[in-house]
Amino acid sequence: MSLITTLARMEAVRDGRARPVATVLHRHLSDRPLAFVPLTTAGEAGAPLGALVGTDRDTPRLLVVPQPRNRDLRFAFLADLAEEMLPYLDSYADDVELEERKETDPETGKKVPVQVELCADAPQLLVPSAAGVAFVRLLGRSMRFRRTADQDPDTPFPAPARVPLLGRWLTHYGERSRVPGSSLLLSLTELLGRHWATGQSNLEDQHLGSLLAWIDPPEGFPGAEAALRAESARDADGQLLCPPAGPATDPAFDNKLLAPAIARYDAARAEVLGGVAGGEARLRLAENELRELIASQLRPTWDALWHGVDRLRGLPRGERVAERWKRDRWSFTGHRDRVRAGEPPQPKRDDAVTAAQKLSARETAQAQLEAQEALDDPLVMAGRRLAGEAFAGEVTEVEMAWSEAKVPRPRPLVTVRTEDRPHLEGEVKLYRVMADGRTQTGEFAGAQAPGALVVRLTGGMGRGKTPEPGSVPEPGDRMCWTLFEHAPRGGPELPDAESTPWTHGGPPDAVALGPDPDPVTEEDYL
Amino acid sequence: MDARALAALAANPGCRRRALLDGAGVDKGALARALGASANFGQSQFAHQRGNSFEARVKADRGETLTRLLHERLRDGSPAPEPGGVDTPDLTAVGPQGRTARTALALREATAAGRWALLDHPMVSLDVAGSPAFLEPDAVVVHPDGSWSVIEIKSFPMVDGSADPAKVGAAARQAAVYALALERVAARVGELKPDSVGEARAVRVRHQVLLVCPKDFSNLPTAELVDVRKQLSVTRRQLARLTRIEDIAAALPEGTTFDLRLADDGRTVTRPAEELTAAVDAVDAAYAPECLAACELAVHCRARSRATGAVESLGRGVRGELGGLTTVESVLAAALERTGGEPTGDPAVDALRRAAALRAEALAAPGAVACR
C-alpha cells in the first residue's frame, strides 16, 4: 500500500468516515446497469438459493429456489435468470457503429482495412462483492456445457432453452472482469474501494455493508461504529441486522430460519405428491414464506449496491475511461459475433496460446490502466510522484539545442524545478501530456542543481528544424513528466493454436478441448 | 486441540495470547462470548450435511473408490487394488487412548500384510505442549509397499481440476498435522522386529496426501495429490514453539486464569467480564485483520488494537514504511506537522511529510488535469 493510501486510511480513522483516494471516477458506470445479487446454498457448488436481478432499483425481480437440491427447481431458476438477463444483453447487440480495422487478407497475407461493427454501448453487470464476481464465473461454468433437448434429444435431464447461452455470456463477463480496468462486470466493493479509503483494513472492506458504513455513516455515528454494526449486530433472534452481501449466507440464518422453512416446503410438497388434501395451499404458503425469507436477506444488499452506485455517480468521470470502455465494447461485440457464428462454448481450459494471449493482453491493460489513472487524476499522480515515477514542477529555463544529425532536429533543454525525487538513472525516457493532448517525449539530461532537473525534448515538436509553436514549454510553465509510457503497447503476436510449438506440447488435441458435457448423475447434489 | 486448530497456529505464530490460550486448551469461542465479542464463526447445517454425506458416499464401498483414486493419481507402477482387495481393519476401541493403540496395531498389521488397506477414521496422537492431542484423519491408506498415505476428504468442489487455493491450503496444513502424527507412529512401528514373513519393510509416511473432493458440479469424487512437505516443516516449527508457552505463562501475573467460572448449568459465565478482560490483556496479542478469519478471539483483539490506535489494525502491510511509528496518532502527527520542509533525518517521517504534502496538493485541486 502506498504511503498516500496509508495516510488516507489514517485520516479516515481520525475523521470517522472514509476519505477519498481518487478525485475522478476511474471505471465506466453505465446509465442502465443490470444489478445482480445472488445467494448460494452453503456447501454446494453452484447451487443458487435465490437472487435479485434487474435494471430498476425499485422493482427488482426476485428469483428463489425453494429446494436447492431439486434439479427441476434449479433449472427453473436458471431459466428465469436467462429470461431476465438475455433480453438485457440483447438490447445492446444491434445498435452499432462502423469502425475501420486492419485485418490480414487470407489471400495476399497483407493487412487491409475492413469495416466492422462495434456496438455503440455495452451491457454492464454489477454485483455486490468480489465473491459475487466469482459466483458469476461459477454459474457460467455450470451452465454453458448443459445440453438442451433441442441440442440433443437423448440428453438426460435437459436444461431449459437459453440456459447454456446465458452460461456462455456469464463466462465471457467473468473472464473479461479479469482484465485490469475493464468494466463489463464490476463489484461494488472493488469500485468503492478504488475511490475511498476507510479506517479499516482491505479485508474488512470486502463487506459491502461495512464499507458503505464508512463511506456514508449514518448521522451521528462514527464510521467504525457503523461498520461494526453492519458487520455483526444481531436481533433478538440472533439474526444479522445487515445480512452478508453473499453469495454465502449467514450460518445462523441457514440453521435457524432457512432449514426449517425448507423442511416445511419439503413436507408440503410430499403432501401434494401424496395427494393429501390442502397440500397445495400449504405448498404455496411454504413457498411464499421461503421467498420472503430469502428476499429479507437479499434486499439490504440490493439497496446497498444502488446506494454505492449513487455515491460513485457523484464523482466526475475520468477522461480516459471512455477509451477503456471502448475496449469493453469491442469485447462485447466480439462475443456477440462468436455466438451468432454458432461457435461452441468456451472450453474448460485455455490452450497454451490462448492463455499466453490473455496474460499478455492483461499485462498491457494493467500498464495502460496505471498510466491512464495517473494522467486522469492528480491524486493518483501524486502516488506516482511519491514513488519516484513522475515529477512535477515549474520550468525555470529553456535552452534551444539541436541534434548532431545531417538534418539537425530540435532538442531543446528544459530545466524543471521540482521538490519531487524521481528515480532518474542514465538517459531515462520521459513523457508528458501537451496542451493539445498529445504525448511529448524527452530524456533525462542531468541535474543542474539539486531539484533542478534538465529534460531534453525529443518529440512532439513536428518535423521541421524549428519546433512547432507551443510544443516547447516556456519558463514559468508548470509541467509533469512521467517515467512511464502513456500508451504502452502490447506484446508480440503469438502463433496460432494450430502452430503451438513442441516446447508447449504441440497443437492442442481438438477432442480434449471439445465441450464435453459434465457428468450427470441421478441426483447430482447431496 | 484438533488438527484444524493445530494447523491454524501457523496463521499468526507471533501471537503470544493465542499460543498461550491454545496451548492451555482454553475454549476461545466461549471466552470471546464471555467478553462480549463473539465472532461470526459457525457452520451452516447444509454445509455440514453435505460434508458428511459426501464422505459417507466415497467410503460406501469399503475403501475401494478411495484406494483406486489414490492408485490412479500416484501412477507409480504399484499393483492396482483388486475388487475386494482392500483390507478395512476394525478400529473400534474404548476411549481415545484405546483407539490410538488400536490404530497403531492395525497400521502395523496392515504394513506387514503387504496389501492395500484403508483405515477409516483412525486415531493418532501428537504431543502438544506436553499433553497428547488426539487426532482423527478421515482415512489412512496403507500401500502394499508398506508406506502410508493420509486421505483428506473435503466437500468443496474441484472444478476442471482446480479448487479454491485458500481451502486447499488449509486442507494441506490439516493433513500435514496427521502426517506428522503418523510419522511418530511409523517410527515406533519401524523399530519393531520384522514380521513372521521375515521381511523387513521400510515404514514411511508419504509426503503427498490425497485430497478427495466432489468433481465439478456432481457428487462424484475426484482427487489430487498434494505435496505437504512445506506444511510439515511449518507444523514441526509451530509445535516446537509451543513448548515456549511455559515462558509466556511464567511472565504472567501470579494467579492469572482464564476460568469462566461456569455456573452449575455449565453455560452461564459467572466471572465478571472486567476480570476476564484483565486476564486476557495480561498476555500480548499480535492482532492483524487476518485474525478475523482464523481466531475466535479476533473481534476482542481488534477492539483493543483499535483502541490503542495500533497501525496493524489497518493491515499488516501498512507497517512497512512507517518505521518506528506504531500508532495512527503518531503517524498523523508526524505527517502533518509543519516544519518548513527541513528533513528530520528520520526517513519514515520525511516520506510521510512528502506523502501528506502531495496528497494535500492533489486534493486541493479537484478535477484538475493531473499531467499537463
Added chain:
Amino acid sequence: MIGTDCVDGGSRAGHGAEPFDPSAAAARATEAILRDTLHGAHRGVVVDSPPGAGKSTLVVRAARELAAAGRPLMVVAQTNAQVDDLVDRLATADPDLPVGRLHSSDPHPYDPVLDEHPSVRTSAKVADLAGLGIVVSTAAKWAHIKNVEPWRHAIVDEAYQMRSDALLAVAGLFERALFVGDPGQLDPFSVVGADQWAGLSYDPSASAVTTLLAHNPQLPQHRLPVSWRLPASAAPLVSDAFYPYTPFRSGTGHGERRLSFGVASDGSGPDRVLDEAAVSGWGLLELPARRTPRTDPEAVTAVAQVVRRLLDRGGAAVSERSEEPVPLTADRIAVGTAHRDQAAAVRAALTGLGVSGVTVDTANRLQGREFDVTVVLHPLSGRPDATAFHLETGRLCVLASRHRHACVVVCRAGVAELLDEHPSTEPVQLGVTVKFPDGWEANHAVLAHLSEHRVAWRP
C-alpha cells in the same frame, strides 16, 4: 526440480573416497552436454548452472561448436546487456566467427563495444543478418520475427528467468535447442494475476523450463557441478540452502583464495567485520534491533562505511588466477540491496564518502554478475514483517552468491524472531509442483551460518 536426477552431474564423484577433481568433473559434464547437444536424439537439452559454474563459457563453447558443425544457430537471451555480453565474448573467443547482433530500433540499441569487433554485424532487420552462422538477440526481439525459415539450432540463455509465454513466442523459430540457466535465481513474475492457469503444464507465467519439461519429460537434463566463482567458504552454504536437491561444489579449496589488508583494523565495527570476512569468507555486521522503513539511514551508512574501509585499508586478493596479490579496487566490489530506493540511498552515501566506481544495485540487476567482495543489505533488515517478496529464495540466493572472496551482510538484529513470527498460510494450487527450497528455511539457514560471523556495529 525435485527428484530429477541429473544424468551427468558428476556431483557424487566428490563425496567418495577419491579426492574431488573439480576440473575433471566440470569437463565431464561439459562433454556430456555437448555430446547431447550436437549428436543427441532429443530436440532439447537442459542445463542447470549454479552461480558461477561457467554458464557463459559453456554457451560460448556450444555456440562455436554448433557453428563449426555448420548448423545455423540463433541465441536467445533475456536482456540487451546479456546479449551484448555474449556477443562480445563470442567475438573475443573467435575473432573470425561471423556473429549477428539483432537489435531493436530504439536509440542506443546495443553496446557500442560491439562495433569494435569486425566480425560482428548489427542490424534491426533479421534479413540483414541472413547467412551469418550465429545470430544473437533478446527473447523480446525474436518474438517479433515472423515468416522466416526456422533455425536448425538455438541456445536459450537464462532459461529459468524466461517466462513460458516468451518461449511460446519464439519456439517456432528453431528446431532444437539447448536451454541453459540457474534454477536458484529469481523466478519470472507477472504483474497481473495468473492463478487461473496455475497447475496447467503450459501456465504462461511459469518459467520456460517448467513448461518445456512438463511437455518433454524425457529431455536430457544436465548440471554443471562446480562453481568457479564461489569460494570454498561459500559454496557449501549456498548449495545446501538454495540447491538442496542439486548440490554443487567449489572449484577452489580452502586457502586458495585469500584476502588481506595493508592497513590494520582500527577496532571499529566495519573493520572488525572486514577482518572476519577476510578470514572466513562471511561477515555479519549487526545493528541494534529496530523497525525501520526501507531506507534505514543507519544501515545505509554502515554499508557505505564498510565499502569505504574496504578501499581505505588497501585490500588485496590472492586467488588461483594470480599468485601475486591483486589490489582490491572499486570495480571489484558490489553492494546488493532488495529495493531500488535502498540502492539509491547507498549510492548517495558512497558519494558522500567520496567513493566512486562501486556497483550498487538490486538483486534483479546483479543476476549473472561477479565481484571479489560484496556488501549486502539484508532484505529483512529492520522490517516489521516478512513478505513473499522479501522471503523469495532467489533474491537472497543472488545476493549471497556474487562474490569470489567474501560477502559482508549488514543487518539489524531480530530477523530470526521476525522469521519465527511469519504466518505460514500460503494458498495451495492443485497441480503446481512445490518449489524448494522454502524461503523461510533458506533464510534461516543463511542467518544461522552468518550468526557465526557476527560483529556488533560500533561506528
